[in-house]
Amino acid sequence: MLDGVRILAWGTRDALRLGAALLEHAGAQVAFAQSPSDGFAYDVIVVSSDVSPESDRRVIAALKAAGKHIVCDITATGAHDSRERMGFSDAQIQAISGLMDTTGFAAGEPVRIGVPFAELSAALYACAAIAAAVRVERLHGIAQNIDVTLFGCAASALTTFLPAAFAQRTAARVGNRHPACAPWNAYRTRDGWVLICTSTEDQWRKIKGVAGVPQLDDPRFASLRGRVLDVDALDALIERWTTTLTTDQCSKLCEAIGVAAGPIVPVAGLSGEPNFRLRHAQAAQRIDAQGIDGETYRQVPIFGISRLSNADEPTPASCAAPRAGTDDEARVSSAGPLAGIKVVEIGQYTTAPLVGKHLAALGAQVVKVEPPDGEVARSWTPGQAGTSYFFALNNTDKQTIALDLKQQADKAYLAALLADADVLVENLRPGALAKLGFDRESLGRINPRLIYCSISGFGMASAYPARPAFDTVIQAMGGLMDLTQSRGEPVKVGVSGADILGGQAALFAIVASLAGSARQEGAFVEISMQDVAAWCALFAAGNRAPEGIAVACIDGHVWLESDEGCATDLLAARAKAARCGSLTRAAAVAALARAGVRAVPVARVVELVEDADFLADVLSVARDANGAFWPIVKVPYRLSRTPARVRIVPGAPEVVVGAAARASRFDAIA
Incomplete structure (x- = not known):
């Protein structure tokens, strides 16, 4: 590396x-x-x-x-x-x-x-x-x-x-809920909290069955739309069931029926969390013996790397010694740092797509493999021309193809793609790719020098081999929700924090592997999102941030923080003395500055699209194959001589049919 x-x-x-x-x-x-x-x-x-x-x-x-x-x-x-x-x-x-x-x-x-x-x-x-x-x-x-x-x-x-x-809409805070799925929330149990996340009708039927609460058969809850509309009543009924169980009992019941669920683990209790202790025994023992200090986080690696398979054979190095003066710098700059690298991405939603987006921005050729009907996130709203803004933001600069990996011909096509690829990144359930015939040994035979990156909730070696994982569950079980609280109640990070940080960890591990001066064999890169979340939580617990508070104004909130390290009650008193509640955010910031208190406005997301700094430094525009314009986000790092570029929004996935067509299209990709 x-x-x-x-x-x-x-x-x-x-x-x-x-x-x-x-x-x-x-x-x-x-x-x-x-x-x-x-x-x-x-x-x-x-x-x-x-x-x-x-x-x-x-x-x-x-x-x-x-x-x-x-x-x-x-x-x-x-x-x-x-x-x-x-x-x-x-x-x-x-x-x-x-x-x-x-x-x-x-x-x-x-x-x-x-x-x-x-x-x-x-x-x-x-x-x-x-x-x-x-x-x-x-x-x-x-x-x-x-x-x-x-x-x-x-x-x-x-x-x-x-x-x-x-789309010029304001997205409200949703706490621990999902704006489009229900039931999906944190529910009280006999001894704590449990996160339960359902995303399909089948999962809803299974939860309703194990809960055994007759009122859940109410016609109001028969459809997803109805459950979302009456979510307060629905959550009260679900909690009627969860409060009869311990958190562990509820989690195991959900795991048995294939529903994502898990406890809200206190960061101080990570050492006793079964999967954390299995994967990080030394860190757990250190926490038990010494508690959490400023260096504890260093005991938890956020990625693991090992040989791809026992069948690996040495191959020529992928990154040669410097050749100063032999390259046309303009050509190198235009191509990007990862020019010549080929990536296959099999993923959806956030984690693997985030990795693929950045690898493509850095100059790699990324082929995204979608199911026959395309990734589900394509159809989310809002968007344009049948594609969601969410999908566009996460999948720029990729070539997209549709494969049915249950069909032998499509598996053969994937194998052909992988034979000449440098990287495979996926965020399927652990073992899902192996069941399709692409385990590590098989991948090693297809391509001995492949870097295979697997991103999952709990890792390959896990105390929960059958437990599905969503971002919210990982936030809960990684300590993030314990540290993020509203008036004493744990709340998830509003954005998909565990997914995003997990994807970033994978991106670093992959690029560092590609930077190796003498890479001669394949590598398996493993990312457990719970590992990444715990690493973040342990750092925060051992390195406490200054106190601060959000204070209401007539047009929103301001965030107060004092260079003097004032306690929150003193900050609240100064905000009251400045009469922030009767001022705009801008006026409150100015009034607090005169009182010696640092304050900044809490921006609403909908306001960002009219903010000059956001427009200049973050937002950009891309085009699709039809020439339509799309709002996209630049990468947040700038390389001065080989810049990363975000330019193109992909169209519908190409459906490849027949062996001859597959071969000719693969030649075109290569």
């Missing part, structure tokens, strides 16, 4: 510290410094210029101009943002990006996500961009600068909320 790469972390942001841990796990040698006094004998220098003193900023600018190192600068906002160099905290970025407005209950205030989501996301994206830049330097001798913004990372996570904003 990144063995032999020398990295200097020089800055104070959490993203640098988190990134250093990730880069070390990928094999890099990482050192920390408070000043550049050692001559910079490094390949990569990671900085955070917006929270650096002016003297350090001058040195950073000189390093960027010299072009001798890969320099990655992680800042709160971009160079073209009106708030440049304001050094916002993670919570303030959550507020101004719209993230905070998506989290919490409909009748309550916006809630700060209990982990530093923007810093975590920036660390993951920065590491992926660094790995891409290392690959470019090794292949072409080109060093370049990378800029990553917390604001861009936070805004790019809004893929489930931006579609409504594009």
